[in-house]
Amino acid sequence: MxxxxxxxxxxxxxxxxxxxxxxxxxxxxxxxxxxxxxxxxxxxxxxxxxxxxxxxxxxxxxxxxxxxxxxxxxxxxxxxxxxxxxxxxxxxxxxxxxxxxxxxxxxxxxxxxxxxxxxxxxxxxxxxxxxxxxxxxxxxxxxxxxxxxxxxxxxxxxxxxxxxxxxxxxxxxxxxxxxxxxxxxxxxxxxxxxxxxxxxxxxxxxxxxxxxxxxxxxxxxxxxxxxxxxxxxxxxxxxxxxxxxxxxxxxxxxxxxxxxxxxxxxxxxxxxxxxxxxxxxxxxxxxxxxxxxxxxxxxxxxxxxxxVMAQQRQQAQFAAMRQAVNMQRQAIDDYQRAAQARSDAQWAAERARSGVGADSGADWTDRFSDAMRGVTTWVRPDGTEVETSTASDHAWADEHGNVVGGSGGFDPGAGWTELHQK
Structure with missing residues (x-):
């Protein structure tokens, strides 16, 4: 200065x-x-x-x-x-x-x-x-x-x-x-x-x-x-x-x-x-x-x-997120249970319309399985089961247990026994 x-x-x-x-x-x-x-x-x-x-x-x-x-x-x-x-x-x-x-x-x-x-x-x-x-x-x-x-x-x-x-x-x-x-x-x-x-x-x-x-x-x-x-x-x-x-x-x-x-x-x-x-x-x-x-x-x-307040807000947001995820999971579980119940009810109604009693549900289930796989199940005279394609509406078995299927006027001849569908 x-x-x-x-x-x-x-x-x-x-x-x-x-x-x-x-x-x-x-x-x-x-x-x-x-x-x-x-x-x-x-x-x-x-x-x-x-x-x-x-x-x-x-x-x-x-x-x-x-x-x-x-x-x-x-x-x-x-x-x-x-x-x-x-x-x-x-x-x-x-x-x-x-x-x-x-x-x-x-x-x-x-x-x-x-x-x-x-x-x-x-x-x-x-x-x-x-x-x-x-x-x-x-x-x-x-x-x-x-x-x-x-x-x-x-x-x-x-x-x-x-x-x-x-x-x-x-x-x-x-x-x-x-x-x-x-x-x-x-x-x-x-x-x-x-x-x-x-x-x-x-x-x-x-x-x-x-x-x-x-x-x-x-x-x-x-x-x-x-x-x-x-x-x-x-x-x-x-x-x-x-x-x-x-x-x-x-x-x-x-x-x-x-x-x-x-x-x-x-x-x-x-x-x-x-x-x-x-x-x-x-x-x-x-x-x-x-x-x-x-x-x-x-x-x-x-x-x-x-x-401190920011940390508390963050913790509250995390808790809200966890609650939202849990609620979402619960909603999904409830929806799945409701959907299963509706499916079971529809299945039961279909069985009732088909004339299937409550005590024959297993037979109905077997037929449903056959239809899904494209086969028909037949019963031999000795009680054993055999499957043919659904293209055959009849089936025959000989004395040796061989099975042949057919439709329409097909006839395998003598020595063959016609089978019944399961």
Missing amino acids: GEDRAALCGHRVIDAYSGRMLGQLGLPAGWRVGEACLERLSSFERPLQVRASVAGPHGETISFRSGERYLSSGVALKGMNVLAGLYGVASSAQTEERAYAAAAPFADAEAAALARGMGASVALLEARRYPGLDMPSAEQRVRMEANNDAALQGARFASVRVGVTAALRVYRLATPDGRELRACVMAIVDGYETGVGAASMSEMGERVSSAIGGLVGRLGGGASTWWPRTQQTAAPAAPAAFGTPGAGEVVVWGPRNLATLVCEPVHLEEGIRAMEALVATYRPDAAVGQEEMATKHNLVSAQQQQA
Whole structure:
């Protein structure tokens, strides 16, 4: 920072709605803190954000916000918040899904949004070195935050990579009324990338396979393999550049202490010095930090309750499926028994129409069997039975037991005895 901090004036950041103190910062003489507020965000990593406006002596304005967090997840984790949550890789299902952007493109997007709000056009004039950034310390801070968040949630990370980028970029704004202004965005974009790795992704799949296979096995007597077992031995892919998550990875990222300046061109340098002083000296109030930690604990508790409820719903669905299968089996059994009863009744009615008594059912059954096989059964004089084709309506036997069948006026002659049909 190009200005001695001893020369700065201390300011308190006061919430315009509650009157509570949100933090403190230092500004050059003539600058003052305007309206400020505490916002609650749908993010586990950054559940609270301080916003403040700062005004300069010549009409300069600085918009400040303390930080945000977004999520960028790999394709295998999209739509799998429950499974990813088991491993802490998608630490907050509430966090906004947004593609990672380094500090320079993030600053350009902020400048473009500012210009749209003013109805102005915007053009980049220059990029400057971000002042006073100690990169090793910044990376260590991000790693510590990642580890603390993981410990709070009981997450199981296979790896953690951190990334820090910074930008200070100056833009020209041309307003619809013909004025030319200057804008400057000062941003640090940092975050961490986690991955469950190939082995853990296979373990995740095996858990799902085991759960589904167990259900199918109980219902159908078999097993199911939902997740390819070859993934257990697949070599992990080479890591891509930070911010480009692989299939089983997620990036938690966002701006830290972002400041945007708008001023007349002649006051640009003075405004940049004030913006640098603000970012370098901002310290959140201890009570805000305590509330942030309490919010994280509440989110973790809520997620755990939701997980228990989801498990209970799943168990209830499995029980309903088992009941439905059992009811279906019972319905099939009832239908088969009813069909058998109808068949027996029809059989009995047919026998009654054929003049077959209840005590001669066996004889009727034998005739039915003969008809199905295309034969006629005859009885020899010695009481033995013999079969002929149904084409013969008469049959004769000689003294040696030989049998001949015929129809119409066929007569085998002397020595043959006509047989009676069974």
